[in-house]
Amino acid sequence: MAGFVEGADRAQSTLLPECLDDWVDESNPVRFIDAFVDGLDLKALGFAGVDPADTGRPAYHASVHLKLYVYGYLNRVHSSRRLEREAGRNLEVMWLLQRLAPDFKTIADFRKDNGPAIKKVCARFIEVCRKLDLLKTASVAIDGSKFKAVNNRDKNFTKAKVERRRKQLEESVSRYLSQLDTADLQEQTEAITLKTIRLKDKLEKLHSEMAKLDAMEKQMLASPDEQISLTDPDSRSMATSGRGSGVVGYNVQVATETEHHLIIAHEVTNVGSDRSQLAKVAKAAKEVLQVDKLEAVADRGYYHGEEIKACADASITVTLPKPLTSGAKSEGRFGKQDFAYLADEDVYRCPAGEKLRYYYTNEENGQKLRNYWTNACRHCALKPRCTSATPRRIKRWEHEHVLEAVQERLDRNPDAMRTRREVVEHPFGTIKMRMGATHFLMKTLPKVAAEMALAVLGYNLTRVINIVGVARMMEAVRA
Template structure:
């Protein structure tokens, strides 16, 4: 039997890479979409002498294609640029390595956001987004951070002071001894576990500095400590991670606590296209609904009156209902599960939960189970949540509905 042999055959003429890609492949849409974007700001930034940079148009094409292929790893994207004809075509033969791809994503967040907005705008222009019904939901995404690298504020400040002093001396790792820490203010007040944490972290950073022998690395370590300290001042938290200081401890579906981010997504019902997304540090979804609606309107324009807004009971609050009613949107948000009476609770204890209050849109007031009206008085500021909180009054008693 004869077999087709092609291994040792040569091309008479060099092939066109597009002959290897189906004519209806989505990469052509990606190419035409990105080619219409304005990159003049980048061209001005990179104008002048120096090593040529990869054009942001190329980087956006391979990043957008990787999003469609659900490939998030910069190393996997770099491998595709070397081996996958679709990515080779979009990259126009240059092969940026994983670090270049990773740095581009981190340093050009504004451009990536603009790329998403343009995608939503194009979908709207094509008529595949209806904006008649939207659904919003949140999901916890585990951060790439270890619980072992979490420290208390007082421990972090001790680490910061000691690292700052010892890095100036270029101390070697074998000189990190207890007597050095004794000179550090606050160290003697830490317990044994916290003292061990200080010594371990300081030893790690000093080892890195001795290995790199550069002032740049010293500056990076000092910045890590400063950024972590800033998180304590920005948010009322007990512990912060040194490897991912912006992550927060949140309860997952298994009932355990992990260093996590809260991701919010809003989807249009017509074809399930995402029209808004955001990542936050809030442990609940209650305060994210307003932000998502504002993002949708920023991406797609003002929503029409009567647009259906769907969310789970995590978004059920007086603030959210008031906000949606003000914009004349149609909310579909289930109330919180009715409180169950325990052996130690009376009926009166559970009657006045917020889910038992009715809202009168016309008069902007709530009606309690006793048929008493709670009139709007003023807007307060919730320092812990950093959000506006409506306060209502019932028979001269302040009642805060959240």
């Protein structure tokens, strides 16, 4: 085609064959993957297949599979079958694996059997980031996101789902019985006889399904959280941000440093709520950053007094908004936040200017609460806007000052929540986009955790390549 760039003749012979190394330039990320994995002590990390077996057919070294998986998750190729195809047609993979081509079953078994070791590799890459001076900011944003499991919603059972399904079955039985009664009153023709047989078959199937549902209910009620999943037993039904929506899957927690948006700590849980995750994730991030003090910002879903206190005890300063759970505001009455605490007098000042003094301490749900009130309420003009009880009582947790400090920090920095959203929601969006169908391929929590570690490693690799380039990464891994 004259006038266009012409390709090489496929039938053209060359005196010497081209070297495979010529196809992979020095800035190609596969060179870093090769150097990074070769620099790891895979045996110390706990990988199987590091030492050759004394008998039998020689196996692939663990480094071969690890390099293949790191490359795959960097390039949005997660399936073991797709990785098998890449090993036979992708020049980068041919270079990386030295033309080795494991079959998909061997590739899949490596990921399945080496979960804890793969998580340690993800942590080792953070050490490379430290050498590159990318972890200088002692500040993180914490968030959680729901990821789908390999478990259809119809294969997950909760108490409400079982009751709803039983009601549907009972309505179907009632409808078919009514149709049978109608058929009995009609003249018995061949068509009516066939219809009766068909209805009885349907009723038999419904009774069988109800028996299975009863057995499923017993199994469900015996589980700690009264919930079971048939395909992936560790997955759980979780609410999502959309009203009336939900997902059967896992809750992935991450701590993202605020300067370069690198995920420095992550955890996969099957607990749908974030309220009990704050301290654990924040402490893990502090340990990774190797700092004495850490600043962390999270959303209101993490607000829990005990968790915030645990962070304060660990020298972690958290900033997050308090959810408005009291019904007073929605009913047009004063909320607790309208009562000012005067620390020097240990009293609360109400909107009418009266002081509520301390009377006694009691314990509720494991927390020691100080009780305050005043006898001036019965004659107060603002009482209809305050309380329907005789005195308005205020309860104060013994560590309430920790929660008040959190609110003060938020008041001083009202943009903290916007910063949190910009920092920590970007990694989740990127990882889910890379996963394609946005669901895990593995089953059970330990295997899903290994898959998530590879996804986090692929995300962090992409970030660091874009920030410093492959050349500097190679220098850091060889240092």
